[in-house]
Amino acid sequence: xxxxxxxxxxxxxxxxxxxxxxxxxxxxxxxxxxxxxxxxxxxxxxxxxxxxxxxxxxxxxxxxxxxxxxxxxxxxxxxxxxxxxxxxxxxxxxxxxxxxxxxxxxxxxxxxxxxxxxxxxxxxxxxxxxxxxxxxxxxxxxxx
Amino acid sequence: xxxxxxxxxxxxxxxxxxxxxxxxxxxxxxxxxxxxxxxxxxxxxxxxxxxxxxxxxxxxxxxxxxxxxxxxxxxxxxxxxxxxxxxxxxxxxxxxxxxxxxxxxxxxxxxxxxxxxxxxxxxxxxxxxxxxxxxxxxxxxxxxxxxxxxxxxxxxxxxxxxxxxxxxxxxxxxxxxxxxxxxxxxxxxxxxxxxxxxxxxxxxxxxxxxxxxxxxxxxxxxxxxxxxxxxxxxxxxxxxxxxxxxxxxxxxxxxxxxxxxxxxxxxxxxxxxxxxxxxxxxxxxxxxxxxxxxxxxxxxxxxxxxxxxxxxxxxxxxxxxxxxxxxxxxxxxxxxxxxxxxxxxxxxxxxxxxxxxxxxxxxxxxxxxxxxxxxxxxxxxxxxx
Numbered sequence: 001x002x003x004x005x006x007x008x009x010x011x012x013x014x015x016x017x018x019x020x021x022x023x024x025x026x027x028x029x030x031x032x033x034x035x036x037x038x039x040x041x042x043x044x045x046x047x048x049x050x051x052x053x054x055x056x057x058x059x060x061x062x063x064x065x066x067x068x069x070x071x072x073x074x075x076x077x078x079x080x081x082x083x084x085x086x087x088x089x090x091x092x093x094x095x096x097x098x099x100x101x102x103x104x105x106x107x108x109x110x111x112x113x114x115x116x117x118x119x120x121x122x123x124x125x126x127x128x129x130x131x132x133x134x135x136x137x138x139x140x141x142x143x144x
Numbered sequence: 145x146x147x148x149x150x151x152x153x154x155x156x157x158x159x160x161x162x163x164x165x166x167x168x169x170x171x172x173x174x175x176x177x178x179x180x181x182x183x184x185x186x187x188x189x190x191x192x193x194x195x196x197x198x199x200x201x202x203x204x205x206x207x208x209x210x211x212x213x214x215x216x217x218x219x220x221x222x223x224x225x226x227x228x229x230x231x232x233x234x235x236x237x238x239x240x241x242x243x244x245x246x247x248x249x250x251x252x253x254x255x256x257x258x259x260x261x262x263x264x265x266x267x268x269x270x271x272x273x274x275x276x277x278x279x280x281x282x283x284x285x286x287x288x289x290x291x292x293x294x295x296x297x298x299x300x301x302x303x304x305x306x307x308x309x310x311x312x313x314x315x316x317x318x319x320x321x322x323x324x325x326x327x328x329x330x331x332x333x334x335x336x337x338x339x340x341x342x343x344x345x346x347x348x349x350x351x352x353x354x355x356x357x358x359x360x361x362x363x364x365x366x367x368x369x370x371x372x373x374x375x376x377x378x379x380x381x382x383x384x385x386x387x388x389x390x391x392x393x394x395x396x397x398x399x400x401x402x403x404x405x406x407x408x409x410x411x412x413x414x415x416x417x418x419x420x421x422x423x424x425x426x427x428x429x430x431x432x433x434x435x436x437x438x439x440x441x442x443x444x445x446x447x448x449x450x451x452x453x454x455x456x457x458x459x460x461x462x463x464x465x466x467x468x469x470x471x472x473x474x475x476x477x478x479x480x481x482x483x484x485x486x487x488x489x490x491x492x493x494x495x496x497x498x499x500x501x502x503x504x505x506x507x508x509x510x511x512x513x514x515x516x517x518x519x520x521x522x523x524x525x526x527x528x529x
Contacts (some may be wrong), residue, residue, distance in 0.1 A: 006361075006443050011270035026391070037391035038268060045382045045393070064292070066284035066336045068275060073259035075272035090281050098394025102276055102285075110337060126274055137274045 008118045028054035058121035063100045065091035065113045078127045093119050093140045106141035118143040147238040150362040150369040153182025153355030154489045159473040160319030167199025171250030172208040175353035182355040186210045189243025195219035195228040197477035226481025227512050227520020231375045250351035251476030270351035278456035282387040284336035287430030294445035303451040304429035305329045305343045312472025314499040319474040343429040348413045348474025352482035369491045373412035373523040378404035380517030387515045401438040404519040412523040416440040421491045425513045426469040463501045484510035492526035
C-alpha cells in the first residue's frame with residue numbers, strides 16, 4: 001500500500017481516518033448513551049431510535065482470544081486454500097469506553113497473546129484478489 | 145401452570161451418519177417410533193411442531209407419515225429448535241388446542257463447521273468475509289475468558305470430553321462409540337484454542353420425536369409417563385455474551401441460560417439440588433462447564449473440583465450427559481434438544497441399560513443453547529399410573 005493511495009477496505013463503514021491513523025467507528029445512543037459497534041439505527045439497550053456516529057478509538061486491552069486453526073468455509077473470502085491457509089488470531093479488545101470489539105489479531109502465536117495486554121488498531125490485508133490487489137480489514141496487534 | 149403436560153411416547157433415529165436416509169426421513173422414523181411407544185396412530189395426533197436447521201420443513205414430514213390435515217407448525221430456533229417445538233406443543237395442550245401433540249426435531253449436516261450467512265443474523269457481509277462468523281470461535285472466546293476469571297484448567301476440558309466418550313460408548317444410538325483416552329483428547333489437534341478436536345462436537349445427523357398429552361389423560365395411553373414440570377425458552381438480554389457478536393457491551397448481563405433455568409425452577413417449584421440426572425448443552429467441553437454454573441448446579445469455578453471428584457459421572461451426585469451428549473452424539477441442530485429429553489425419559493424409567501443412573505431417579509433436567517442467544521430448559525418427573 002502506498003501512502004498516497006487509499007486502501008481498499010472490506011468494511012469502510014466501520015473505520016474513519018484520524019490525524020494519527022485510523023479509528024473504529026460505531027454509534028452512540030442519544031437517549032441512554034450506550035455505545036454500539038457496528039453502528040445501528042436503533043439502540044439494543046433502550047430501544048431509542050436516535051443513534052449518532054461515535055469514534056470508538058484505536059487502543060484497548062485484550063479481553064479474550066483464540067487462534068482460528070482451520071480454513072473457514074464461505075462466506076470467508078481470503079482466497080486461501082487448505083494448503084495455503086495460515087491460522088489467525090481472533091479476540092475481543094476492550095476499548096476505553098468498556099465496549100469489547102471482536103477483531104482479527106495480527107499474531108497467531110499463543111505465547112504472544114495475554115489477557116490484559118495493550119493492543120493497537122491497524123489495517124491488515126486479509127485477501128489478495130486474482131489481479132494481485134489487496135483488500136484490507138481492521139485488526140489489533142500487541143503493543144510491544 | 146394449571147394443566148400439566150406429560151410425555152407418553154419417545155422415539156429416536158440413531159445419530160451419526162445414515163447415508164441412505166434424508167434428515168426428513170430420519171425425523172419421520174423417530175415420530176413413528178414415538179407413536180408406537182405411546183400406542184397411538186399418527187391420525188390421532190391433533191397438532192405437531194417441529195424443525196430442522198438445514199434438512200427442510202418439518203411439515204413436509206406429513207407426506208411420509210400421512211396427510212391427515214392436522215396443523216403442523218414449522219419451528220426454526222437454531223440449536224433451541226427442539227426445545228422450542230416442545231414448549232410450543234406443551235402450550236398447545238395446555239390451551240386445549242389438542243389432546244395429543246407431537247414435537248419432532250431432525251437434521252442432516254454436511255461435514256465440517258457450520259457456515260451461516262451474516263444477513264440471517266442481521267450482520268454485515270464483512271463479518272463472514274473476514275473470518276469472524278464461526279461458532280467454534282465464540283465457544284473458544286467465551287471459554288478463554290471464563291477460564292481466566294474462574295480458574296478453570298485445561299485438565300477440566302479434557303475430563304469433560306473423556307467422560308462424554310466413555311458414556312457414548314455405552315449408548316447404541318450414539319455416533320462416536322469409541323472411548324478415547326485422556327492423552328488422546330489432550331493431544332488432539334488445536335481447532336480454536338483452548339479447544340481441541342475432541343473437545344468440540346461435530347455437525348451430524350439424527351432425529352427425535354415425542355408424543356405428548358395432558359398429564360391427567362396420560363394413563364389412558366400408558367402406565368409410565370414423564371411429566372413436564374417446566375418447559376421454558378428465553379432469549380438474550382442486552383449485555384450478555386453471545387455467539388456472532390461483533391462487540392460486547394461494557395456491562396455484562398446474565399446469559400439466556402440463566403434466565404431460562406431460573407424460570408424453569410420457579411415454574412416447577414424445584415431446586416437444582418433435587419435434580420438427579422441432567423443434560424447440559426455440550427457443543428464443547430468448556431460450554432458444558434460454563435452451563436453447569438449458568439443453570440444453577442454449582443458456583444462459578446466449582447466445576448474443577450466436581451470433575452476431579454467424579455461427581456458428574458453416571459454414578460456421581462450430578463450425572464451429566466449420560467448418553468455422551470453432543471460430543472459423542474454429534475450435533476444435528478434440530479434434533480439435539482429433543483435427544484436430551486429422550487435420554488432423561490429413559491433414565492427416569494430405568495431403561496438406560498449400561499448407562500443407567502443408580503438410585504431410581506425421579507427428577508431430570510435438560511438444557512440447550514443456540515444462536516443467536518436462546519436457551520431452552522425442561523424439568524422432567526417420572527410418573528406411574
